Amino acid sequence: MPFYVWAGKTKKGRSLKGELEAADERIARIQLKKRNIEVTKLKPKPKDLFENIAFMQPKVTKKDIVIFTRQFSTMIDAGLPLVQGLNILGEQTENKTFRNMLKRITKDVEGGSTLADALGKHPKVFDSLFVNLIAAGEVGGILDTILQRLAAYIEKAEKLKSQIKGAMTYPIVVVGIAIIVIAVIMIFVIPVFEDMFSSFGKALPVPTQIVVAMSDFIKGNIHYMIVGLIVFVFLFRRYARTKSGKRNIDSVLLKLPIFGELIKKVAVARFTRTLGTMVSSGVPILDALEITAKTAGNVIVEEVIYDARSSIAEGQTIAEPLSETDIFPGMVTQMISVGESTGALDIMLEKIADFYDDEVDATVSAMTSMLEPLLMLFLGGSIGGLVVAMYLPIFQMAAAMG
Numbered sequence: 001m002p003f004y005v006w007a008g009k010t011k012k013g014r015s016l017k018g019e020l021e022a023a024d025e026r027i028a029r030i031q032l033k034k035r036n037i038e039v040t041k042l043k044p045k046p047k048d049l050f051e052n053i054a055f056m057q058p059k060v061t062k063k064d065i066v067i068f069t070r071q072f073s074t075m076i077d078a079g080l081p082l083v084q085g086l087n088i089l090g091e092q093t094e095n096k097t098f099r100n101m102l103k104r105i106t107k108d109v110e111g112g113s114t115l116a117d118a119l120g121k122h123p124k125v126f127d128s129l130f131v132n133l134i135a136a137g138e139v140g141g142i143l144d145t146i147l148q149r150l151a152a153y154i155e156k157a158e159k160l161k162s163q164i165k166g167a168m169t170y171p172i173v174v175v176g177i178a179i180i181v182i183a184v185i186m187i188f189v190i191p192v193f194e195d196m197f198s199s200f201g202k203a204l205p206v207p208t209q210i211v212v213a214m215s216d217f218i219k220g221n222i223h224y225m226i227v228g229l230i231v232f233v234f235l236f237r238r239y240a241r242t243k244s245g246k247r248n249i250d251s252v253l254l255k256l257p258i259f260g261e262l263i264k265k266v267a268v269a270r271f272t273r274t275l276g277t278m279v280s281s282g283v284p285i286l287d288a289l290e291i292t293a294k295t296a297g298n299v300i301v302e303e304v305i306y307d308a309r310s311s312i313a314e315g316q317t318i319a320e321p322l323s324e325t326d327i328f329p330g331m332v333t334q335m336i337s338v339g340e341s342t343g344a345l346d347i348m349l350e351k352i353a354d355f356y357d358d359e360v361d362a363t364v365s366a367m368t369s370m371l372e373p374l375l376m377l378f379l380g381g382s383i384g385g386l387v388v389a390m391y392l393p394i395f396q397m398a399a400a401m402g
Contacts, residue, residue, distance in 0.1 A: 003045040004028045008037040018091030019045060021103065060098045060125045062158050066151050068093070068102075073147030083110055101125065114138055128291050129274060136282050146281050153277045160269060160357060164262075167364040174375045178382060185386055187222065190215040193390045205396065207389040250299045254327075258370075262363050264327055267301045269356035272332070276349030286313060301327055318345075 004025065007017040016037060022028035025042060032039050068089055075085035083106060090102035101122055108118035116135035119126040130150060137146030194212050197204055204212070218225070239245035254260050274295055278288035286309060293305035304325045311321035319337035322328045332352055339348025 004042055005045045006032060006037075006039060007041040008032060008039045010038075011036055017041075019099070020091070057097045058095050060095060060101070062154055064093070064095050064098050065125065065130075066154050066158075068098070069147050069151040069154070073144045073151065076147065077144040082115060098125075115143075127295065129278070129295055132283060132287065132291055133278065133281050136278075140282050142281075149277055149281060153273060156273060156353075156357065157270070160266065160360060163360055163364050164266060167262075167367055170368060171371050171375060174379070178379050182382055182386065183218070185383070186215045186218045190386075190390060191219070197393050205389075205392040207385075208392050211386060211389040247299045250301075254298070254300055258367060262360065262367065263298065265356050265360050265363060267296060267298055268328060268332055269353050269360060270295070270297060271301070271305065271328075272349045272356065273353035276346050276353060279349065280346035285318070289318075304328075 002024075003019050003021050005017075005019055006028065007015070009015055020028055020031060022031060025044075028042060029039055032042075071089055071092075072085055075088070076082075080088075086102055086106040086109060090099055090106060093099045093102060105115075105118040105122070108121065109115055114135070115138060116131050119134060120131045123131075133146050133150055134143070137143035140146075190211060194215065197208070197212075240249055253263055256263075271292055274292045275288055278291065279285065283291075289305055289309040289312070293302045293309065296302040296305060304322070304327050308318060308321040312318060317337065317340050319333045319340060322336065323330070323333040335348050335352055336345070339345035342348075
């Protein structure tokens, strides 16, 4: 069916606009009249030339999902039917991809599907955690509460992710700029100095000879180096997609001197936040652990959680199998044990998650403070060393003339 773009006013004079799907213009006007909207403009929506090209469509961001979740929670709490709430949100959403997705979800719900099943048809946007919590909310009659918890969970998870990205971005940018500067000096600047030094008639200082030799090597093999780098990146990415490759890479990351501890803290924060949200929403513990393992973000941590799940299925507590690993510190397993024995596991998990969020923040700040002088030393040693090596012959010539 075609889509129509409309604008109109409510009985109270409030201006509204949006899109709707209808068989023809008459049906579209009837639909709007049922919603007590006086139509001021109604016309067929112009076709998008790129609507069938997936990579040219806007992506659905976490911000879109958080806004949808919070607004939907408010509507459900106010007593609006699911379909009406989805219709309103679908028309108000600015992201075209998300808007079309919500329209398909609305159709599925109108056709008799549960909200969880309708959302589950879009796994790239609504993951298994989201879908399972919605299913628990529908069964328990607490969908509005579940939606609020989901919005809070996504916001905190994104904050944690942005902290890690921020910590990684600064050193990568600085090192990248340094490599570009060094490459420019080696390829374009040093050959000019080399031509000038060749007329001196004297042997160049050892540092200068090394730099000139490096420049000649890079100039003569730059195309091989670029091709080699591309091939290496391609092979590494293919290896990282394999099961054994991903496991080996994740294992190495956990053993890194500084970054390894940070990754462990992030894993603990994510595990406790996800599990706490699911337990407090009424999801059975074995199902909650399975979903938590899938969202762990690290194969080694995922295996640890699956092992814990197997042990719990055999009658153990959650804390017992986790305490046998080196991923979860003793404090964490002790607090989980207290939460299990007191019947307040969800509250205890939330407290651990909040604590480790702060720990990650402190670790990132300390790491950034430590990296700054090291990066300055790297920049000064590399670029400064090149400059000094190239000016040594000039200093020698000036001393000889003196």
